[in-house]
Every structure is written in structure tokens, then in C-alpha cells.
Amino acid sequence: MFETVIGLEVHVQLNTKTKLFCSCPTSFNHKQNTNTCPTCLALPGALPVLNKEALKKSIMFGTAVGATVNKTSFFDRKSYFYPDSPSAYQITQLYTPIVEHGYLEIDFEGGGKKTIGINRAHIEADAGKNMHESDYSKVDLNRAGTPLLEIVSEPDMRSAEEAILYLKKLHSIVKYIDISDANMQEGSFRVDVNVSIRPKGDEKLYTRVEIKNINSFRFIQRAIELEVARQTEAWEDGVYESEIVQETRLFDQEKQETKSMRTKEEAADYRYFPEPDLLKVVVPEDMYKEAIVIPELPDEKKQRFMDEFGVSQYNASVLTSSLEMAQFFDIMMQEGISSKNAVTWLSVELQGRLKNGMTLTSSPVSAKQLGLLVKRIEDRTISGKAAKEVLDFLMTDNMDVDVAIDKLGLKQVSDLGAIEKIIDDVLSSNPDKVNEYKSGKDKLFGFFVGQAMKASKGSANPQTVNEMLKGKLNS
Amino acid sequence: MITLKEALTLDDNKISKLKEQLKKSIESDAQLNAYIDIQNVGDGVPIAIKDNIQVKEWSVTSGSNILQGYIAPYNATVITKLLQSGLSPFGRTNMDEFAMGSTTESSFYGKTLNPKNRDCVPGGSSGGSAAAVAAGLAVAALGSDTGGSIRQPAAFCGIVGMKPTYGRVSRYGLGAYASSLDQIGPITQNVEDAAILYDIISGYDTKDSTSANVRYKKVSNMLNPDRKLRIAVLPKYIKDASADVQKAYNDTVEALSKDGHTIVEKEMEDPKYDISAYYITATAEAATNLARYDGIRYGNQKTGNNLEELYVKTRSEGFGDEVKRRIMLGNFVLSSGYYDAYYVKAQKVRHLIKDNYAKIFKNVDLILSPVAPDTAYKFGALHNPLDMYLSDIYTISINLAGLPAISLPVANASNGMPIGLQLIANAFDEQTLFDGAMSLERLMGY
Ligand SMILES: [Zn+2]
Numbered sequence: 001m002f003e004t005v006i007g008l009e010v011h012v013q014l015n016t017k018t019k020l021f022c023s024c025p026t027s028f029n030h031k032q033n034t035n036t037c038p039t040c041l042a043l044p045g046a047l048p049v050l051n052k053e054a055l056k057k058s059i060m061f062g063t064a065v066g067a068t069v070n071k072t073s074f075f076d077r078k079s080y081f082y083p084d085s086p087s088a089y090q091i092t093q094l095y096t097p098i099v100e101h102g103y104l105e106i107d108f109e110g111g112g113k114k115t116i117g118i119n120r121a122h123i124e125a126d127a128g129k130n131m132h133e134s135d136y137s138k139v140d141l142n143r144a145g146t147p148l149l150e151i152v153s154e155p156d157m158r159s160a161e162e163a164i165l166y167l168k169k170l171h172s173i174v175k176y177i178d179i180s181d182a183n184m185q186e187g188s189f190r191v192d193v194n195v196s197i198r199p200k201g202d203e204k205l206y207t208r209v210e211i212k213n214i215n216s217f218r219f220i221q222r223a224i225e226l227e228v229a230r231q232t233e234a235w236e237d238g239v240y241e242s243e244i245v246q247e248t249r250l251f252d253q254e255k256q257e258t259k260s261m262r263t264k265e266e267a268a269d270y271r272y273f274p275e276p277d278l279l280k281v282v283v284p285e286d287m288y289k290e291a292i293v294i295p296e297l298p299d300e301k302k303q304r305f306m307d308e309f310g311v312s313q314y315n316a317s318v319l320t321s322s323l324e325m326a327q328f329f330d331i332m333m334q335e336g337i338s339s340k341n342a343v344t345w346l347s348v349e350l351q352g353r354l355k356n357g358m359t360l361t362s363s364p365v366s367a368k369q370l371g372l373l374v375k376r377i378e379d380r381t382i383s384g385k386a387a388k389e390v391l392d393f394l395m396t397d398n399m400d401v402d403v404a405i406d407k408l409g410l411k412q413v414s415d416l417g418a419i420e421k422i423i424d425d426v427l428s429s430n431p432d433k434v435n436e437y438k439s440g441k442d443k444l445f446g447f448f449v450g451q452a453m454k455a456s457k458g459s460a461n462p463q464t465v466n467e468m469l470k471g472k473l474n475s
Numbered sequence: 476m477i478t479l480k481e482a483l484t485l486d487d488n489k490i491s492k493l494k495e496q497l498k499k500s501i502e503s504d505a506q507l508n509a510y511i512d513i514q515n516v517g518d519g520v521p522i523a524i525k526d527n528i529q530v531k532e533w534s535v536t537s538g539s540n541i542l543q544g545y546i547a548p549y550n551a552t553v554i555t556k557l558l559q560s561g562l563s564p565f566g567r568t569n570m571d572e573f574a575m576g577s578t579t580e581s582s583f584y585g586k587t588l589n590p591k592n593r594d595c596v597p598g599g600s601s602g603g604s605a606a607a608v609a610a611g612l613a614v615a616a617l618g619s620d621t622g623g624s625i626r627q628p629a630a631f632c633g634i635v636g637m638k639p640t641y642g643r644v645s646r647y648g649l650g651a652y653a654s655s656l657d658q659i660g661p662i663t664q665n666v667e668d669a670a671i672l673y674d675i676i677s678g679y680d681t682k683d684s685t686s687a688n689v690r691y692k693k694v695s696n697m698l699n700p701d702r703k704l705r706i707a708v709l710p711k712y713i714k715d716a717s718a719d720v721q722k723a724y725n726d727t728v729e730a731l732s733k734d735g736h737t738i739v740e741k742e743m744e745d746p747k748y749d750i751s752a753y754y755i756t757a758t759a760e761a762a763t764n765l766a767r768y769d770g771i772r773y774g775n776q777k778t779g780n781n782l783e784e785l786y787v788k789t790r791s792e793g794f795g796d797e798v799k800r801r802i803m804l805g806n807f808v809l810s811s812g813y814y815d816a817y818y819v820k821a822q823k824v825r826h827l828i829k830d831n832y833a834k835i836f837k838n839v840d841l842i843l844s845p846v847a848p849d850t851a852y853k854f855g856a857l858h859n860p861l862d863m864y865l866s867d868i869y870t871i872s873i874n875l876a877g878l879p880a881i882s883l884p885v886a887n888a889s890n891g892m893p894i895g896l897q898l899i900a901n902a903f904d905e906q907t908l909f910d911g912a913m914s915l916e917r918l919m920g921y
């Protein structure tokens with residue numbers, strides 16, 4: 001029996017306005033090589049100056065994962081030649097990172113929790129991008145110098161499932177505290193996986209294989225499963241020693257396999273040493289005080305939804321799985337509506353209507369308006385059926401819920417006198433049916449409801465009609 | 476040549492005449508090779524600029540083939556300060572390639588001659604700046620000092636050169652050799668000019684994280700050569716110097732004593748440790764600082780059939796031997812398995828050197844030291860790199876400790892060449908440094 005040992009390194013791009021060591025903007029999708037300056041181009045004589053915002057966001061992360069924040073940390077140079085690295089060294093933190101010894105908790109779907117250690121998180125500068133053409137390469141340095149927080153877990157995960165739970169939790173934490181856009185497709189949340197196996201019960205760590213840059217949770221899960229299978233097979237075939245070497249492998253999503261990336265980098269000696277252009281980083285006390293006050297974390301929000309709104313554990317997990325949905329829900333609840341209705345109208349009705357790449361963030365119906373719509377059902381202004389019509393209308397025409405209800409003429413008549421008059425009319429013009437009902441033909445009840453609704457042109461509150469009819473017929 | 480102090484009183488018309496005249500003189504003595512070329516920015520008093528200080532729109536090449544064709548797109552902070560004070564960058568001066576050398580022989584542009592004796596080196600690496608000032612071809616100049624590169628050429632050429640406290644002058648825009656050691660400083664005809672130019676370029680700069688955020692007080696308007704100071708002398712330490720240098724040193728000590736300064740005998744650590752700590756630290760930093768010269772974004776790219784070939788050809792053909800030697804040395808001391816034995820140990824030694832200076836400065840104001848073991852060498856006299864490294868013994872510990880020092884001529888040797896001595900002050904105590912230097916200048920009447 002084998003046990004899988006997984007450690008994860010996640011490069012999170014910090015969402016600061018400017019780069020880590022210069023004042024160039026970090027914005028995405030600009031014309032190539034326009035967001036550059038002497039510093040991020042590594043021109044002769046240019047020097048780095050640390051972006052304090054990146055430091056603050058790193059401390060926020062440390063706070064979120066219960067880590068030690070080193071109030072004095074250092075930067076180091078990591079040397080390697082590549083065209084996307086203008087100075088041919090990366091400024092990073094090897095010897096004393098800003099954050100050490102944290103943890104986060106993962107929740108298994110069937111219940112149960114596990115604590116995963118976070119070894120460290122350090123600040124470093126991102127590289128630019130190389131684009132390879134047939135017989136030449138182009139270099140875009142817009143990204144060069146963008147701040148990254150590299151978050152290194154302990155090798156605490158024992159399955160692909162645990163790894164994914166860890167990554168999802170980490171992803172939601174950095175989103176909740178707003179230190180990163182954490183968009184895997186755009187590369188602002190990049191995952192490297194370290195995988196090894198060992199006989200169950202064995203304490204030592206065997207050869208670990210690194211799988212780099214996989215850009216979706218699904219592929220990460222698949223890549224781990226494939227790599228574990230490869231290593232297990234090698235062990236069982238007695239070729240573990242020769243086949244499994246410490247190396248970097250790439251996941252090929254088309255062929256569904258990991259393959260060796262044998263480059264000279266593997267043997268690289270990065271020649272780390274303290275960055276002499278930057279003095280030690282001492283966290284100013286006022287910054288520290290600000291940075292340790294962080295927004296509500298996913299687990300805290302989940303607990304609050306359960307305690308305050310009586311949301312079920314399952315629904316609370318679903319709602320807090322994304323910050324956008326949790327925030328949407330929170331705003332809806334400000335209308336004083338029932339959480340059950342809020343969940344249904346958010347996760348079924350609204351999300352079912354979000355098509356063509358629309359998300360909650362770009363939804364034409366705001367959280368406040370959706371909350372109001374639910375409120376109008378609950379205060380019997382409109383029926384549930386009419387509310388769906390209103391929502392359909394609001395998906396294309398942006399206006400206030402109450403205005404839309406008026407415009408569509410869907411307001412229910414809740415005036416008891418008016419309804420009573422309609423019912424009396426229906427009963428007095430159908431005396432024979434009333435007699436049949438009274439002599440035991442219960443089915444006719446539906447007939448009276450239908451007549452009353454018809455007479456009100458659908459605007460009467462069906463529940464009120466029901467209640468009143470029952471009262472009159474059974475008296 | 477008119478002094479900087481006097482030149483600062485000239486009107487625009489006279490300054491432009493001075494520049495015309497300077498240009499003519501420089502061109503007529505092309506053989507000296509102090510300047511690489513003459514360009515001018517603005518209409519202020521002309522200041523010669525070492526080829527590693529960025530001047531916007533100038534070709535700035537650090538004396539190297541690898542930067543041929545590079546045009547600087549921005550001004551170094553010191554250049555901005557010169558312009559703000561009504562001074563003009565005027566001509567770029569020759570230097571050892573990437574400031575690595577003590578003779579200015581390693582420049583891509585050929586050697587610079589010593590105006591005092593053209594068979595001799597002007598010293599280095601700021602040899603062009605020193606030769607220009609000494610030959611009357613510059614009012615004043617800027618140099619950079621990583622291990623003596625301002626003070627030693629000033630001594631060899633018989634003029635004044637000053638290295639500020641580390642962090643006093645912004646390094647933004649100085650093509651880096653060794654980041655933790657480099658400082659820009661003035662090379663001038665006299666001590667007062669050095670103080671004036673030093674005042675202009677000093678001060679905290681947010682663009683340089685190693686710049687010291689301390690309040691800056693001007694020194695040039697407070698100069699006081701009559702201050703009586705406690706000056707440390709180093710009788711054992713000077714034994715490695717030539718007889719001429721030792722004699723000049725002892726004469727100077729006697730003169731200072733007679734003038735009313737208090738002389739205190741002190742000792743330094745064996746300078747052989749300075750050499751090791753310095754060359755490990757400087758080359759480690761240099762190896763990484765020069766890694767950016769890869770031919771990808773700017774400079775003198777050599778094409779290859781693939782990326783590796785491009786790198787190898789660009790760097791093999793672009794760098795000279797001394798630069799390559801130091802890059803290799805730097806990469807060696809940082810490589811895995813050697814890092815602790817070399818780099819880490821060198822930093823420990825650096826701390827000891829700093830502590831030792833701190834101890835001495837507990838009860839003295841200044842230290843008097845030779846600048847170089849001898850006067851300017853004949854061309855080719857230093858047969859191997861190690862001889863050259865060893866010739867730095869009196870200057871490098873000051874960079875390792877980050878202290879300010881000023882080199883000024885005190886005598887002529889039997890061969891007729893000038894001998895310079897240096898005063899060293901405590902960190903950020905440039906006022907005392909200049910006061911003492913003015914006193915010594917007046918005393919020795921050189
Ligand atoms: Zn930039």
C-alpha cells in the first residue's frame with residue numbers, strides 16, 4: 001500500500017496598482033513593452049524601490065493563515081539567464097521571508113477537517129513573457145517586476161482531493177482579503193505541484209517530482225492522479241530508482257500525461273545572496289496595525305451565514321465558495337428576507353438566467369434589486385410566478401423592481417374588500433355550483449378559485465383568494 | 476585652470492567662452508585620452524563626467540565594448556542635481572571597464588596617460604576624470620569610488636578626490652559595479668572645490684533605497700581649517716608602503732602635530748583580510764550587476780544561431796579580460812558549496828572591519844592613511860591581477876566600512892611624482908573630514 005505526499009507552491013500575483021520595485025502600472029493586456037521603465041528594463045544604473053502595498057498585502061495574507069509575520073525580512077538575488085528576466089536575477093526572499101509557519105483548514109465534503117501547514121510565503125518579482133515564433137522569439141516585459149507572493153505549503157496533503165481542497169481554500173482566502181485577482185487563466189494564481197509516494201507507514205520522503213504551471217483545478221487533479229499512477233507503477237515494476245528522478249514535468253492536457261521537461265535549468269545553481277540594492281525590510285508599526293485587520297475570511301462568513309441567517313451547512317458552503325456569491329447573498333439579506341428564498345432566487349433563478357459569460361459581478365440585476373424582488377413575493381405584492389416574469393424583464397431592461405412591477409401590471413390585489421367583492425360576485429352568479437360543492441363535490445373549489453382569479457384578471461393574491469373562499473363556502 | 480568656486484561666479488558669456496576654450500584644449504591634447512568625447516548639457520559651469528554616470532541622451536558605456544551604441548534615456552540623480560545647481564555635464568571621461576581596475580588601462584577606449592608623467596598610469600578606475608582635472612582640462616569632475624577609484628587616481632595625479640559616506644550620495648543612475656560599496660564623489664583642484672561639489676550632489680534620494688534618510692547640512696559654507704582635531708596615525712599599517720610614501724606620511728604627521736592637532740597612535744587589522752573580504756564582496760555583487768548585459772534589450776548584441784550562442788558571443792566579445800575575471804570570481808564565491816566559505820565569511824570580516832573603525836572613532840576625529848603603497852606606476856608595471864588587487868590595500872577597507880575619506884597631495888616623491896594621503900572620518904561626519912583636509916592642505920602647501 002502506498003501513500004501519496006503532496007506539497008504545493010502557489011504563485012499569487014498581488015493586485016497592487018504598480019510593480020514591485022518601480023512605479024509602472026501592473027495592468028493586464030496593454031500593448032507589449034509599454035509598461036516599462038529603466039528599473040524594470042534593468043537599464044544601467046536603475047535601482048529598485050520596494051512597493052509598500054505589496055508588503056502590506058503579504059502581511060494581510062500572513063494574518064489570514066495564522067502565520068508568523070517577520071517584522072524584519074530581507075531580499076535576495078536569484079541568478080539565472082533568460083530573456084524574460086531583464087536583470088538576469090530575480091529579486092526574491094530566500095533566507096528570511098516575510099511570512100512563515102501558517103496553516104489553513106480544509107473541509108471534506110462528507111464532513112471532517114484537516115489542517116494543512118504553510119511553510120512560508122515570500123515576496124518576489126515576476127518575469128516578463130517570452131513568445132516563441134518559428135525561428136525567433138519575442139519578449140514582452142510588461143509583466144516583468146509584477147509582485148508575486150509565493151506560498152509554499154508543507155508536504156501535508158495525501159491525495160489529489162486534499163490538494164484541490166487546499167487550493168480552493170487558498171484561492172478563496174486571497175480573494176476574500178483582496179490581495180489578488182487570482183485568475184488561473186490569466187496567470188495570477190499559478191500552481192506548481194510536488195508529488196511523491198511512499199509505502200504507507202514510512203516516515204521518510206522519497207523522490208519528489210514537480211509538475212509546473214497547470215491552469216485549472218481539474219487538470220491539477222488529473223495531473224496528480226497520473227503522476228501518482230506513474231510512480232506507483234514504477235515502484236511495483238521494480239524500476240522506481242531508475243525511472244523516478246527529481247525533475248520538473250509538464251502536464252500535457254491533450255495527451256493526458258506528464259512528461260519530463262529536461263532543460264539545463266534543472267542543474268541550475270541560482271547563486272543566491274542578499275540583494276545589496278535593498279536594505280533590510282522593516283515593517284512600519286502603523287502599516288502592521290492596518291494590515292492585520294483583514295476582511296471576513298471564508299470560514300468566518302460561512303459560520304455567520306449559518307448562525308445569523310439559519311442557512312444550512314451545505315448552502316453556506318456553496319454560498320461562500322466564491323466571494324462574489326457570498327457578497328451578493330449578504331446584500332440580498334439586507335432586505336430582511338428569508339434565507340431560503342434568497343438562496344433559491346440567487347442560485348436557481350438568477351444564476352440560471354446568467355448566460356453568455358455573464359457572472360454575478362456583471363449581472364444586470366444587482367443584489368439589492370434581487371433582494372427586493374424576493375421581498376415583494378414575501379409581502380404578497382406579486383406572486384412567485386409574476387416575480388419570474390419581472391426577473392426576465394430585468395435581465396434586459398435595467399430598472400427598479402417596483403417600477404418594473406408597475407410597468408408590467410403584475411401587482412397583486414391584496415385589498416381584502418376588493419377581493420371579497422369579486423368572490424361574492426362569483427358565488428352569487430353560480431348558485432347551483434355552490435350547492436353542488438356544499439353537497440360534497442370538493443373538486444369544484446378549483447373552479448371558484450379560477451373564476452375569482454379570472455375576474456381579477458390575475459391580479460388577486462391567490463393565497464388570499466383561497467383563504468377567503470374557504471371561509472365563505474364552509475360557513 | 477579656474478577653480479570651481481571662481482567659475483561659479485562667472486556670467487553665461489564667460490562660461491560659454493570657458494567651454495569653447497576647454498574644448499579646444501582637450502582636442503589639442505587628444506593623446507592624454509582623458510575624455511571619450513565632449514558633449515554638453517545646459518549652460519552652466521562645465522563638470523567632466525565619468526563614463527558610468529547616466530546623462531540623458533548621452534552614450535554612456537562604462538568604458539566597455541558591450542555598451543557600444545547604448546544611449547542613456549534618463550539622468551542619474553547627481554546629474555539632475557548638477558543641472559539644478561547651474562552646472563553642466565561636459566564631456567565623459569575614460570575609466571577602467573565597469574570601474575574594475577586601478578590604472579584605467581582596461582578601458583575599451585584605450586589607456587589614459589598621467590599628465591604628471593606620461594609614461595605613468597593615471598590610476599583608476601576614475602583615471603580619465605583625475606587626468607582631466609590634473610591636466611587643466613576640467614574645472615572639476617565626478618568619479619565613482621568602489622575600492623579607491625576616486626582617491627587613488629587623485630593621489631596619482633596630484634589632485635583632490637573625495638569619497639562620501641555610503642548612502643550620502645544617490646547611486647541612482649550610476650552603472651553599478653558593487654552596489655554595497657559604490658559611491659559617486661568629486662574630483663577637484665582643491666579641498667574647497669571638493670566640498671562645494673560634494674554639497675551639490677549629496678542628499679537623500681527616494682530612488683535609491685540605500686540612500687541615507689538623514690538631514691543634510693551643507694559643509695562648504697562652514698569650512699574651518701583652524702579646528703584642532705584628534706587624528707589617528709597607523710605606524711604599523713604603513714610598513715607596506717614605499718620609503719617615499721612612508722617619509723611623506725611621517726612628515727605630514729609631524730606637521731599636523733606642530734600645527735596643534737593631537738596625534739594618537741592606533742592599529743588596524745592586517746590589511747590582507749581587507750583584500751579578501753573586498754574582492755569576494757565586490758565580485759559577487761558585480762557578477763550579478765553585470766548579468767543584465769546580455770545583448771537582449773540594448774547594447775552591443777552579437778547574433779548567434781540560438782539563445783545560448785547569442786549570450787556567449789555577446790558577453791565573450793563584449794567584456795574585457797579583467798571584467799570576465801571578476802564575473803567568474805564572483806560566480807565562484809556564490810556557487811553552491813562555496814557560499815558559506817567565501818561570501819558569508821567575507822561579510823563577517825566586513826563586520827569586524829566596521830567594528831574596528833568604530834572603536835577607533837570613539838576617541839579620534841580623523842584617521843590619516845596612505846592612499847596607495849607607491850606613486851603612479853609605469854604602464855605595464857603591475858604584471859598580474861593579484862599585484863593590482865594588492866595595491867588597493869589602503870583604500871578598500873574604507874568602502875567596506877562605508878566611511879567618508881578624502882585624498883589630497885602632500886609631497887612629491889624622489890621620482891617627481893605626487894604622493895597623496897587620505898583622511899578618513901566617521902560616517903556622515905564629512906564636515907570634520909573637510910575641515911581637517913583644509914587644514915592639511917594649507918599646512919603642506921602643495
Ligand atoms: Zn518599471
